[in-house]
Amino acid sequence: MFNHGIDDKMMRRATILLLAGFLLATAAASGQSRSHYNSARNNFGGLYPHPGMRMAGRYKAIEEERLVEENASMATAISLDTTHVGSAAYRYQLRLANLNNKQGKSISVKNPMTGGKTQLTSTQWGLVFNRDELGNYCAVVLSCDNSAPLDDIMDVRSMLVSLIQNIDGTVNTLATTTVTHGVSLEDGLNTISVDVGPSSVRVSLGKSELSQLLEAQVTRPAGPVQVGYLVGPGASVSIDRAVLTIDGSGQAAVTPSTWTRQSLDQHLAQSTDPLEGYWNYLDRDMQDDWLRLGGRYTLATVRTADGYDLIYIDGAQVMKSQWQTGMVKGHISRTIFGGNYDLTWTDATMEPIGGQDAYATIEGGSILTLYFPVYKSQVRFSRVIRD
Secondary structure, X not given: OHHHHOOHHHHHHHHHHHHHOOOOOOOOOOOOOEEEXXXXXXXXXXXXXXXXXEEOOEEEEEEOOEEEEEEOOOOOEEEEOOOOEOOOOEEEEEEEEEOOOOOOOOEEEEOOOOOOEEEEOOOXXXXXXXXXXXXXXXXXXXXXXXOOOOOOOOOOEEEEEEEEXXXXXXXEEEEEEEEOOOOOOOOOOEEEEEEEOOOEEEEEEEOOOOEEEEEEEOOOOOOOEEEXXXXXXXXXXXXXXXXXXXXXXXXXXXOOOOOOHHHHHHHHHHOOOOOOEEEEEEEEEOOOOOOXXXXXXXXXXXXXXXXXXXXXEEEEOOOOOOOOOOOEEEEEEEOOOOOEEEEEEEOOOOOEEOOOOOEEEEEOOOEEEEEEHHHOEEEEEEEOOOO
């Protein structure tokens, strides 16, 4: 895990890189860790899957090389990265600002129940982590206020930093602190960082240098989780960049199966499904800065209730000893469009890639193409002709 996984020296290095604005490729932060970056350089990748989003009082767009989301509704908005984190420990950092956090500024938000408007003098924004498939999540929430806004002498502006947990719609506050220095107290950029372990989390924050502020016992949900950001009512969040660093020392479990090469040979020899069979790596069109080929794989497709499992046969070059014949490398699910499938995929380091932005096609029953638009990459496989 990260020290929780990553040591203090590496944390300082990662902070410098994040704050200075250097964009690295998928270079590992340590021997077995790797990072996913979202910025204007890759159109914010998984944070911006639907350009020009307008819905329920929300608007999301890339403006002046930042991802901006405005929330004019009364409900808090949660935006998630499409990357799913399967490892037990990870770090997530956001460099962001709340453009509607200027001192003395009042924001008008429409109440859909009454039709009237509510004036807000303080809006919330923050970082989301440990969001599970049931919709439960944890978050670091920021908000600023003044102690005596009408008294120029006694007034002090401060930021409230809260670590919360939302379970079935009930919000519990796990820890809070108030800061007055080292952070932007208006509409400037701050970096929020969480180091997440199996049973705890550390929260750091800063304008130009990270300082650890909070720590709490938080049990990481079982299975893959997601990260993202939070936009409170009336807030306008502007994101400069996001970095997700995944600990590779405790690999996510790959879906097991009972298939062996012998049982696959027997099953496929008797199959009448034209899409079941063996597939060899054909070629690729990849942005190596964002996604690299883990091997020249041979796969088998085996029909399931909603599509086909992609069974690993051989060809792994990364973590070659861990990949065994019969493991489930991915799954393609049927859609309403013939020959097009939703895709979930386990990458070379046994981390899941998928969601609404990964998909697959089968052309003429002979070419299987896996598409990863967030990473601007695709890989093709050719059907092995049966004897």
